[in-house]
Amino acid sequence: MSFTLAIVGRPNVGKSTLFNRLVGKRLALVDDQPGVTRDLREGAARLADLRFTVIDTAGLEEVTDDSLQGRMRRLTERAVDMADICLFMVDARVGITPSDLVFADILRKRSAHVILAANKSEGAAADAGVIEAYSLGLGEPIRLSAEHGEGLNDLYTHLMPLADQFAERAAEDAPETDVSLDEDEGDMDAAIPMPTAKKPLQVAVVGRPNAGKSTLINQIVGEDRLLTGPEAGITRDAISLRIDWAGPDDVTLPMRIFDTAGMRKKAKVQEKLEKLSVGDGLRAVKFAEVVIVLLDAAIPFEQQDLRIADLAEREGRAVVVAVNKWDIEEDRQAKLKELKESFERLLPQLRGAPLITVSAKTGRGLDRLHQAVVRAYETWNRRVTTAQLNRWLTGMVEAHPPPAPQGKRIKLRYMTQAKTRPPGFVVMCSHPDKVPESYSRYLVNGLRLDFDMPGTPIRLWMRGQNDANPYKGRKKAPPSKLRKHTDGRRRD
Numbered sequence: 449m450s451f452t453l454a455i456v457g458r459p460n461v462g463k464s465t466l467f468n469r470l471v472g473k474r475l476a477l478v479d480d481q482p483g484v485t486r487d488l489r490e491g492a493a494r495l496a497d498l499r500f501t502v503i504d505t506a507g508l509e510e511v512t513d514d515s516l517q518g519r520m521r522r523l524t525e526r527a528v529d530m531a532d533i534c535l536f537m538v539d540a541r542v543g544i545t546p547s548d549l550v551f552a553d554i555l556r557k558r559s560a561h562v563i564l565a566a567n568k569s570e571g572a573a574a575d576a577g578v579i580e581a582y583s584l585g586l587g588e589p590i591r592l593s594a595e596h597g598e599g600l601n602d603l604y605t606h607l608m609p610l611a612d613q614f615a616e617r618a619a620e621d622a623p624e625t626d627v628s629l630d631e632d633e634g635d636m637d638a639a640i641p642m643p644t645a646k647k648p649l650q651v652a653v654v655g656r657p658n659a660g661k662s663t664l665i666n667q668i669v670g671e672d673r674l675l676t677g678p679e680a681g682i683t684r685d686a687i688s689l690r691i692d693w694a695g696p697d698d699v700t701l702p703m704r705i706f707d708t709a710g711m712r713k714k715a716k717v718q719e720k721l722e723k724l725s726v727g728d729g730l731r732a733v734k735f736a737e738v739v740i741v742l743l744d745a746a747i748p749f750e751q752q753d754l755r756i757a758d759l760a761e762r763e764g765r766a767v768v769v770a771v772n773k774w775d776i777e778e779d780r781q782a783k784l785k786e787l788k789e790s791f792e793r794l795l796p797q798l799r800g801a802p803l804i805t806v807s808a809k810t811g812r813g814l815d816r817l818h819q820a821v822v823r824a825y826e827t828w829n830r831r832v833t834t835a836q837l838n839r840w841l842t843g844m845v846e847a848h849p850p851p852a853p854q855g856k857r858i859k860l861r862y863m864t865q866a867k868t869r870p871p872g873f874v875v876m877c878s879h880p881d882k883v884p885e886s887y888s889r890y891l892v893n894g895l896r897l898d899f900d901m902p903g904t905p906i907r908l909w910m911r912g913q914n915d916a917n918p919y920k921g922r923k924k925a926p927p928s929k930l931r932k933h934t935d936g937r938r939r940d
Contacts, residue, residue, distance in 0.1 A: 451614040452501045453493065453607070454531035456524060456555070458547055459507025461539045462567040466594035467504035470495060496604050498611055503527050508551045525558070532614055533607070534559040536586060540566040540577035544584065552584040563606050564589045570598055629831065629865055640829040648690065648702040649825060652736035654760070656752050659742045660772040664808035665707050668693055695818030706732040733759060737828065737869075738766045738821050745773045745783065745805070749790045761797050764870045764905050766828035768802045768820045769795075775807035799893070800902025827904045829868050836899075837863045837873070844894050853882045871895075872907035880910035 455463045471491035493502035505524040528534055536555055538548050555562045564586040566578045570593040581589040590606065592599035643649035653661045669691055693701040733739055739760040743753055748771055760767045769791065777783050784805065791803055802820035806813035841863045850858040862876040873895065877883065892906050 450498070450500055450611050451532040452503065452530065453533045453535055454503040454505060454527045455535045455537060456505050456508060456528060456551070457537035458539070458545065458551070461507070461537045462592075462594040463507070463537055464504050466535075466537070466565075466567070466592070467491065467502055469594055469597060469600075470502050495600060495607065498604065498607060500607075500611070503531060508547070525554075528555065528558050531559070533561040533563060533610055535563050535565055535603075536584075537565045537567050537592075538577070538581055538584075538589070540569040540574035540581070540591070543577045544580045548584065552586055556586070561610055562586050563603070565592045565599075565603070566590065567592045567594055569593060570596055629867060640826055643702045643825075645702050648704045649821075650704050650706070650735060650737045651740060651821065652706040652708060652732040652738075652765075653740045653742055654708050654733060654756050655742035656744070656750065656756075659744045660808040661742050662707050664742060664770075664772065664806065665689065665705055667808050667811045667814060668705065693818060695822070696815045699818070699822070701818065701822065706736065708732050730759070733765065734763055736765055738768060738824050740768050740770050740817070740821070743769065743771045745771050745777050748787060749794055754794055757795055757798060761905050764907070766824040766870070766904055767798055768804065768817070768824050768903075769798075770804045770806050770813075770817055772806055772808050774805040775810050775812060780805075797905075798903050800896055802903060824903060827901050828870055830871050830899065830901050830904070831868055832865050832871075832899050834864045837865065840894070840898060841875070841891075844891060848890060850887050851884060853884070856882055858883060866909070867907070870905040870907060871901060872909070874909050874911055876911055878912065880912045883910045 455466055457463055467489065470493035472494060473491075489504040491502050491504070493500050505527050508524055534555055536552065538544060564581060564584060566574070566581045566589040568574060569578055569591040574591075578589055578591055590599055590602045592603070653665060655661055669689060689707070690704050693703050693705075695701060741753065741757045741760065743749065757767060757769065771787060774780070787805075788803060791801075792799065795801075802824060804813060804817050804820050806817055841860060845860055850860060852858065856879050859878045860875055861878075864874055866872050866874045875891070888908050888910070892908055895906055895908075896902055
C-alpha cells in the first residue's frame, strides 16, 4: 500500500458508497438516513493500477463536546491527521452548506493534500452545486457519482502524481532489511553500514501503557518534548523525533526515535481510537531497525510484554529489553537475578538479547542503553564467511548428527549466509522437509554462541540439493529414418 486516503465530509454525502466501490465489496453500511457510519473503517482499495488504504469516516458535524457526535468528529479528525491524502466530499445536488465551509477550513489547516469531490453530480441538476464548490478554495472539484461509478478516472488523475511522491518518500525513509548477500560478501570483517545524518538509525520504543516510554524519550532528548503524566494511555500517536543521541566516549548516534501508544491485550482494547493507536504502534515496529521493549520493574514480563517482544522478533528487528523504574526498586540484586531467569525462560527466541535496567525519571542507565542499541544494531548486520560456516557446520554435525526419521539419513552438505538485517543462513541438505524443528534450533543456538550473535533474530532455511542429471538439457536423438518392409526387414 503506497498511501492512505481518508474520505471525509458531512453526513449522507456518499462517503460509504464510494468506500465500497473502491474496495470492491459492500463492507460499509449504506442508507439514505444520515449518520449511519460511526466508526472508522479501513479497506484495501484498488483504482486501476493504484493500490492504497482507504478510510471511511463518520460524517463531520459542528459539535465539539463529549456527546456521541462530538466523539465521532474527533475520531474523524484523527483519521485526517493519520491519512496522507483527504478526499473531501460535498453533495452537488444540495450545494455548499455553511458546515462545508467550516470543514473545508479545518482540512486546509490539518491536511497537506486535500482533493475536493462533488458527489451525486450525474445529470444537469448538479451543475449549480459543482460550480458552487469552487467557493471552498480547494481547487477544481471532481465530478463524482459514487453510486454509478462516474468520475473515477478523474480521481485517478489526481491521485497518480501524489502516489508517486509517497512511493519515493517511503523508499527513502524505509529501513533496508533482509539484505541479500553474494557468497563472497559474507565477511565478518566487512564494514557495517553505520547510521548517518541522511540515514539515521530507526528506533521504536514499545511497551504496555504507563511503562514510561514518553518519559524515557524525553530523557534521551534532554527536554520535555512529549506529554507525560501518571495517567495510562496519554500517548495515542506514533510520534517520531529526529535526534543525535550522545552516548559514552562521545559516541553520537544519529537516530529517528518513535514513541508509541501503550499496547494492551486485544480483549481489553474496546475504543476505536485505542485500536488505531495500537495499529500505529505496530506500524512503527515494522518501520524500525532496533526495537526497545520497555518493561515496568514492578510488573515485568506480563503476557502482553511477551507478545510485543515476540512481534519484534517475528518482524526480524534487533531487540533491546529495558526495565524501567529501577530507581524505586529496593533489592536490586535479587530483582535483577529474577529478571534474567524470567527472560531466559519466557523468551528463548531472544536468548542473549541485552537486558538493561534504566530509570527514565532520573536518567540512570541511559549510557548502557545507548551501548546496547549500538551493539544490537551491529549484531543485526553481522556477516560470516562461507568457509567459516562450513567448518563450523562440520563440527556441529560431528558433535550431534541429525536424526534419521523413517530410516532416511539426512546429509547436511553445505552452508552459506544469504542475508543480513537480520542474519539469514541456508543449509543445503537431503530431505529438507524431514529436518526436525529441534535440530534447526540446535544450529541456531550454535550460531548465536559461536559467532557472537546474541539476541538478534536468526533465520535458517533448509533446502534440498538434488544430484545433477548429466542428461538434463540434452536434446533427444532424432527418430531413426528406417523404413520397414512388409517382410519385417529394415532398409535405409
